[in-house]
Amino acid sequence: MGRNKTTVIDIARAAGVSKSTVSLVLQGSSLVQESTRAKVQAAMAELGYVYNRGAANLRKAQSTVIGMVINDLTNSFFAELAVGIDRIMQTANFVPFLANTGENTERQGQVIASMLEHGIAGLIVSPARGTEPRDLRPVIDSGIPVVVAVRGLTMPRVSTIGPDNRVGARQAVAHLVGLGHRRIAFLGGYGDTANFNERVAGYADALKAGGLPLDDSLVIRTAPSREGGSEAVKLLMNQPEPPRAALCFNDAVAFGACDALRVRGLEPGVDFGVVGFDDVIEARSVVPALTTVSVGPQALGERAAQLLLKQINSGQPEVENVRTPVRLVVRESCGAAAAGRVEGQRI
Amino acid sequence: MGRNKTTVIDIARAAGVSKSTVSLVLQGSSLVQESTRAKVQAAMAELGYVYNRGAANLRKAQSTVIGMVINDLTNSFFAELAVGIDRIMQTANFVPFLANTGENTERQGQVIASMLEHGIAGLIVSPARGTEPRDLRPVIDSGIPVVVAVRGLTMPRVSTIGPDNRVGARQAVAHLVGLGHRRIAFLGGYGDTANFNERVAGYADALKAGGLPLDDSLVIRTAPSREGGSEAVKLLMNQPEPPRAALCFNDAVAFGACDALRVRGLEPGVDFGVVGFDDVIEARSVVPALTTVSVGPQALGERAAQLLLKQINSGQPEVENVRTPVRLVVRESCGAAAAGRVEGQRI
DNA sequence: CTGTTAGCGCTTTCAA
């Protein structure tokens, strides 16, 4: 059997009806007699008919495909995000069309353009690093609903969704404070991202709430990577009175911090409380002793999808900026004993 | 600006030319005067024209989108596979259309049907567990080139591609033999998959080549998971003369094996040689001491993409069954010392 | 080099 060429007209002929009757059957219309429907369906099965959705969309001037543009599928966080989006779209009978940009803004531009050309009903994008608001211009100008996930872009006419970084950081640090820690560091990340600033803000909130001073020298800015985590601990431990607990920008940083702590003979979780945002998501399986602020990428993806669907259905692209709840997952003592010891000496 | 409705005819009017001239410009034809082209392009920019690829494909009866159906994006191995495919397709100016099935054959069926309806030029599928040859019938019947990746399906008319399991296992075991091991186990996996059988075959090859007996009691069948790895080591160590080296079905098994070895006071890599296929890909970052048989999912994806492109371009779906090379990545001593010790006692 | 004319496969009035 060569490339399938069977069209509605073929099956109309085979079933002895007209094109439009076939079309009605295809759309599950109730205006068609049961017996006719059966005949038509039989003909479709026999001829191996495959629906040409492109032609249909052309005529209907609408599509059910929604684009998802993801910055790095290789990173499990974003893979999970994609899966979450996918799940919702699937149940809503939309067809997700996923593209990976590999953190390349140029590629991202191509991909978005391509999706536009293919006619999407909406777009969810987890932007590549360095994405400018104007990179989304083409989409918003064409009136297609857009939601930007995870990495908030400040721009009009698009909805954004991301983890509630501030609350998460606040909870984490409050937990450490509750354990008796009085000096708590913030490790890793650079100050140029919204994520970083929000997380540090939450950190500051919690210190303030606990009546603790905000000491700038305890906020160590390094790469948000394993190496950055190691380096941060190194810098921290050179200080005169190093703390015994830290909130890490993400789990990569937390890994690195744990490495560096062990090198110094400090067991993470016992001698030093480590909490990390679980951006890279592997934390739980890899370092079972690590307490994390769980962002829940799948749930985030689901919310993003719902947000987009709402806009598509309402027709009105009302902009929303949603924060999804994060969860503190406590898995070790966070250096409670060490906190007591150290603080005991100080008082 | 509402939903974009600008068509070729609009821009033709605006540029003072005819539809077809616009069409030629769109296709980058050299038959059109430079000045005209410029006028047309200016009009397109001004009116915010977006190309309707659906309409074009309808007319041309061909598309540049290729479908990639992936069983589990959450698993980095497959995410990397997808990225590899994506890279090639991208450079070949095909538009990859990725869908995740989450190991669900029903969903897989829907997704494939949907892709067919949207008109794809070719399909790469990494099948969900339990996929039957007949699940691919719709695609192959419509004459679209298909390549099945990683999990070989025995069926006519489709190409398959997968890692060279047998050679990989052979190399790994030969390496252990070269180190002095004379009793080597095979841990994890169930006998019902091609991957398992091929890997065990390679294991047997290497033993034979080294003049070593194939001892069935050293092939421990457990779940291909971390738990399975632990369990396998447990079973192994209950034997009268437990070996000091093993090839693990995958890296999850290898992790579990390492866990269980440590519990018994054996340091993996020192007291016991562990080699694992790196299916789950995290091995290298997580257990730096683990020697792996590296399957290279990205490279695998690239080869798969090339295979598909070849078929698309040739028009003739000539079936090929490709094995991609694997690489033994040695990162520790593999218990060489232990091997000497143990074997010394035995001789 | 540019314009005219069909028509891709489908949906949709509008009649019958």
Next chain:
DNA sequence: TTGAAAGCGCTAACAG
């Protein structure tokens, strides 16, 4: 209920 005819946005001859 079903059929006939028009047309979605584009490309492909074929003339000019």
